[in-house]
Amino acid sequence: MEKIRLEKVLKEMDKENIPQMIISDPAAIFYLTGKWIHPGERMLVLYLNIKGNHKLFINKLFPIQEDLGIEKIWFQDTDQPVKILSEHIEKETIIGIDKNWPARFLIEFMEQRPGSSFINGSYILDKIRAVKDEREIEYMREASQINDLAMEKIISLISHQYTEKNIEQQLMNIYEELGAEGPSFAPIIAYGANGATPHHEPGHTRLTEGDSIIIDIGCKKSSYCADMTRTVFYKSVSPKAQEIYHIVKEANQKAIAAVRPGVRFCDIDAAARKHIEGMGYGQFFTHRTGHAIGIEVHDFGDVSSTNTDTIVPGMIFSIEPGIYIPGEFGVRIEDLVLVTERGCEVLNHFDKELIVID
Template identity: 60%
Template sequence: MKVKRLNAVLEQMKKDNISQILISDPTSIYYLTGKLIDPGERLLVLYLNQNGNHKLFINELFPLDDDLNIEKIWFNDTQNSIKILSDNLEKNSTIGVDKNWPSKFLLSLIELKKNSKFINSSYIIDTLRLFKDEEEKDLMRKASLLNDEAMKKLKSIISDKFTEKQLVGELSKIYEKLGADGFSFDPIIAFAANGANPHGFAENNVVKPGDAVILDIGCIKDNYCSDMTRTVFYKKVPKKAREIFEIVLEANKRAISIVKPGVKFCDIDKVARDYITEKGYGKYFTHRTGHSIGLECHDVGDVSSVNTDEVKPGMIFSVEPGIYLPNEFGVRIEDLVLVTENGHEVLNKHDKELCIVG
């Protein structure tokens, strides 16, 4: 168990008067134990209690090393795992559960624990995960530097010999050669009009001279995620596309420049959005400016107009303004930013100035 993190969870439980919680999210279980288990459709629960009576409920299908210092409650596919879990919980009390726990488990447990109160306790670990310790910061730097190298290699092979889908396949090979552990999300590689859909999918389009090419890519390394977007142009840059690119680049730079402890997330969003609006393209910036990232590509927390929280040291999030002109093209530029004690550190080192490929 990660003792410092565990103690922080227990301390918050005590403050909020929650005696017991059920953690079912495999990523959060990894955060507290150092063991990553994908249970599929089966039950997996880390049970924490203020009195220290912690247990891990786990199917026999997933053997564990003995170095995990916690009581294990084993069950198999022929047993009623929810009944086993229920029998180990306190009676007539508040039970914290994860926000994404499947209803097939939660509803069955509610039926067995009719006199208990169930609440969403995910915020406890979600909040802790916002703040990266020194080990996590180094892992995030490592993942981002690997992503930088992948972006460099990907840009070098863009040509009309590859469709968007085929470039995704080539990116997978690049990551494998670099030692990454897979994609942190489905890559967005989009040419011309397909790039006007901010979260479009790679299709069978072939790049043409003058096309804007959106490359939104990320990998996992040692369980931590990277994410970066660069927009490049194939063989030449039309005048309008150059104008849009420079606006987005400046919005990205302005937003990043104000990041430091005490600044509100909504203020970071406002700097990027106001600049794009000032240039006449506000209605074409259709998404929030960024999202938190760590063990998951989209951790809880975002850079948006409604998030009035202040940024604090140890937080890592994306800054990714964009402009998307329907049926024409899109431009997005994204970096990951780590909040330091006195300012910020941009984790992506790969060049983001205007670039012509091919």
């Protein structure tokens, strides 16, 4: 077990009067044990108790030889894992439940615990995971460095010869060549009018002159995620697209400039949004300004108008304003930022000047 992280969780559980916790999210289990386990439809539970006596409930289909510093309770497909779990948990008490625990397990568990009360305990881990330690920060820097190189390589390949889908396939090869563990999410490659859909899935569209090209890509390194977006243009750029590009770039820069300890997430969102609104394109900025990132590409927390939490050193999140003109094109520019003691460190270094591919 990651002892320092575990101690933080147990301390918060005690503070919040949650004596027991059921954690089922593989990413959270990795955070606390250093071990990835992907259970599919089978039950996987890390059980924590502020008194100690923690346990990992795991199917024999996933043999783990190494000592994780915690007792393992094994079961197999023909067993009743929820019943086994219930038998190891203190009766008639408050139990913190992982927000991601499937209902097929949770409902059965609640039926077996008539004297217990249940609370979503995930906010405890979410809060702790939001602030990265030095090791995590280095992993995030490394992943972002690889992503910068991948962006440079993929832009150099773009031509009429390749469809969006072809570019996506090339990206997978590039990540492998650069030593990444794979993509952190399904990449978005969007040509022309496809870019007006923020989460466009790469298809068989080919480029025509004047198209914008949104490239939203991310990789994993040491189990930590990168995420970056750049928008470039093919052969030429119209005056309208050029204007919108610079508005989005300025919004990105204004939001980054607002990042410093004590600032609220909603204030960072406002820095980008007010600029775009002031330039007359507010209705075309259709999503939040950013999201937290770490072990998962979308960790808990976001940069939105409704998030009044204040930022602290060690947090890492995206700044990704965009303008999307239906039927025409889209522009998005995204960087990851690390909150420092006095401001922030931008983890992406790939150029944000307007690029026209010949």
